Amino acid sequence: MVVSALVTLISIPILIGAAGAGAWASLAVGQAVGTGAAILIGFGWGTTGPTLVARADEANRRNIYLDSFRARIVIAVPVLVLAILVVHFVVDTAQVESILNALGYGATGLLAGWYFTGVARPYLFLLLDTAPRVIGAAAGAIAVLAGAPLVAFPAVQLLGVLGGVALSTRFIAGPKSRVVSNFSWTRVFAALRGQSHGVILAVAGAAYSAVPLSLVAFVAPSALPSYALVDKLLRFATTAYAPIVQFLQGWVPTGGALAVRRKIPRAFGLGAGLAAVGAVAFVLLAPWLAGILSHSEVAVSRRLVAGFAVTLLLMVMSQITGLVCLLALDRSQRLALFTAVGIVIALPSIYLGALLGGAVGAAWMLALGEFVALAPQLALLALLLRKSPSRVTA
Numbered sequence: 001m002v003v004s005a006l007v008t009l010i011s012i013p014i015l016i017g018a019a020g021a022g023a024w025a026s027l028a029v030g031q032a033v034g035t036g037a038a039i040l041i042g043f044g045w046g047t048t049g050p051t052l053v054a055r056a057d058e059a060n061r062r063n064i065y066l067d068s069f070r071a072r073i074v075i076a077v078p079v080l081v082l083a084i085l086v087v088h089f090v091v092d093t094a095q096v097e098s099i100l101n102a103l104g105y106g107a108t109g110l111l112a113g114w115y116f117t118g119v120a121r122p123y124l125f126l127l128l129d130t131a132p133r134v135i136g137a138a139a140g141a142i143a144v145l146a147g148a149p150l151v152a153f154p155a156v157q158l159l160g161v162l163g164g165v166a167l168s169t170r171f172i173a174g175p176k177s178r179v180v181s182n183f184s185w186t187r188v189f190a191a192l193r194g195q196s197h198g199v200i201l202a203v204a205g206a207a208y209s210a211v212p213l214s215l216v217a218f219v220a221p222s223a224l225p226s227y228a229l230v231d232k233l234l235r236f237a238t239t240a241y242a243p244i245v246q247f248l249q250g251w252v253p254t255g256g257a258l259a260v261r262r263k264i265p266r267a268f269g270l271g272a273g274l275a276a277v278g279a280v281a282f283v284l285l286a287p288w289l290a291g292i293l294s295h296s297e298v299a300v301s302r303r304l305v306a307g308f309a310v311t312l313l314l315m316v317m318s319q320i321t322g323l324v325c326l327l328a329l330d331r332s333q334r335l336a337l338f339t340a341v342g343i344v345i346a347l348p349s350i351y352l353g354a355l356l357g358g359a360v361g362a363a364w365m366l367a368l369g370e371f372v373a374l375a376p377q378l379a380l381l382a383l384l385l386r387k388s389p390s391r392v393t394a
Contacts, residue, residue, distance in 0.1 A: 003126075004133050005239035011141040011153070012232065012293040019150045021225045021297045023094040027154070028228040029217050030087050030098030034105025035235075036210025037083040040203065041076045041109025043068075044195045050249040051327050053118025065115045065172050067191040070183055072110055080106050086210075090217050100154035107161045108133065112168035117246040128168045136160015204339040204373075212350050216362050219354040225298045227359035233286050234308045237278055238315055244274065245319050253328040264325045264385065271320030279313035307363030314370035321377045329384055335377065342373025 008031075016024045039046070045068045053061050083102045091098045111133075116125035140156035216227045248271070252263045283305060290300045322335045346369020353361030 004130055004137065005236045007134050007137045007141070009232070009236050009293070011137065012229075013295060014141050014145050015150070015153065016294055016297060018144050019094065021294060023097070023150060025217075025225045025228045026091045026094045026098045027101050027150075028232060029091050029213055029224075030101035030154070031105050032213040032231075033083050033086050033090075033210045034102035035108075036207065037079050037102065037106035038109035040079045041072050041106065042114075043072060043075055043192065045072070046109075046114045047323060048195070048327065048332060049114035050118040050246065051253050053115055054120070054250050054253055056118075061115075061119060062172060062174075065112065067187055069110070069112075069169055071188045071191040074188055076106070076110060079109075086214065090214050094150060097151050097154055100151065100158055104136075104154050104158035104161050107158065107165065110165045111161070112165075112172060115168075115172060117250055120250050122243075124171070128171055129164055132160045132164030132167060133157070134160070136163070204336075204343040207343050207347060211347055212362060212366055215347075215351050216354050216359060219351060220358045220362075223354070223359035223362075225294075226300050226304060227362060229290050229294055229298050230286060230300050230304055230308050230359075230363070233282070233289060234312055234315075237282055237312050238319075241274065241278070241316050241319065244271070245323060248320070248324040249327070252324055260328050261385070264328065264381075267324050268320055268381070271324070272317060275313050275316035275320070278316060279309045282309040282312050301360060303360045304363055307360060307367055311363065311367040311370055314367060314374050318370060318374045318377065321374065321381055325381050326377060329381075331380065331384070334380055338376045338380075339373050341376075342369050345369055345372045 012024065015027065045052075049064075049068065052064055056064055080103060083106050084099050087099050087102045088095060111129050113125050113129040116122070116129060136157040136159055137153075139160070140153035143152040143156060144150060213224075213228060213231060217224050220227075248267045252260060252267050255263075286305045286308070287300055287302070290298060322339070326332075326335045346366065349365035349368055350362050353363075353365035355361075357364075
């Protein structure tokens with residue numbers, strides 16, 4: 001994921017140089033909508049899947065993935081159609097390119113990275129999940145740099161993602177497995193019912209990924225380039241933490257209740273320290289990086305950067321507290337509730353922030369939503385750790 005985000009980051013000056021800041025900002029909206037679509041298509045398996053797979057025996061792991069894949073295929077059709085409509089109505093520049101970008105990022109919801117995380121095989125994650133995406137994005141950026149039209153970037157990137165989906169599923173299912181012909185609506189609905197809490201997390205995650213940038217594009221279009229650029233740096237920063245979160249998701253739940261109780265404070269302390277370091281680094285480096293990536297075409301203020309730095313701190317803390325610690329303690333229902341409350345407060349706040357304060361207002365309201373979701377998670381985790389070890393996972 002880090003390599004993929006790095007390629008995306010490097011492509012920013014190429015795309016801005018070729019098509020201008022306005023067209024690139026439209027592509028960024030397509031990416032945000034597509035990322036939200038991918039989270040919806042993932043239906044929470046990206047959140048709960050690593051823990052499910054890590055706890056399952058070898059015989060059941062493949063079935064967990066195949067049931068998930070067939071269910072996600074069903075979800076993908078209406079979700080991607082909705083993504084196309086959203087981009088069409090929100091974006092007025094480079095529409096075709098932005099729609100293709102949304103489809104490419106949306107299709108990542110069909111990838112198997114969470115499965116490889118759960119089975120603790122990072123080399124397969126890199127080879128079958130990350131590499132095809134990176135190759136597609138890099139090839140598309142190189143094509144644009146060489147003089148190809150802007151549409152080449154999202155189109156080639158989409159082909160890379162679809163290649164990764166095919167390779168991952170083929171490897172997990174095996175050469176003799178009938179992924180499509182063994183389709184069963186009964187198993188699909190059973191798989192979806194099993195993700196009742198995961199889907200709340202998925203909807204919240206999709207909203208956080210897609211809605212803020214879309215709201216800024218709709219309410220304050222003149223502020224879109226600056227918001228989109230710093231938002232891109234935020235997403236890159238959170239992606240840099242992904243390997244740590246994924247490792248902890250596979251490590252913390254194993255070994256029984258007593259081992260989980262011992263591991264949680266270590267995981268939380270590591271996450272808190274790294275989150276603080278990342279927020280400080282973001283404040284110091286984001287303005288400089290924004291100038292380089294945009295060829296100094298997009299100006300970003302210190303207040304905007306500070307709002308996103310606070311958001312980064314809270315996002316990473318929320319991932320460690322919720323996705324690592326609370327899920328390891330089987331508190332997915334509570335985590336879903338807290339996340340839903342955060343999004344309910346965040347979205348109207350972001351709208352008002354963008355309306356009244358442009359990019360800066362939207363950024364600080366995004367941070368507010370993250371805080372509202374994180375605070376009860378911290379309180380619950382502290383309460384659970386004060387219980388006796390035998391009651392922590394009860």
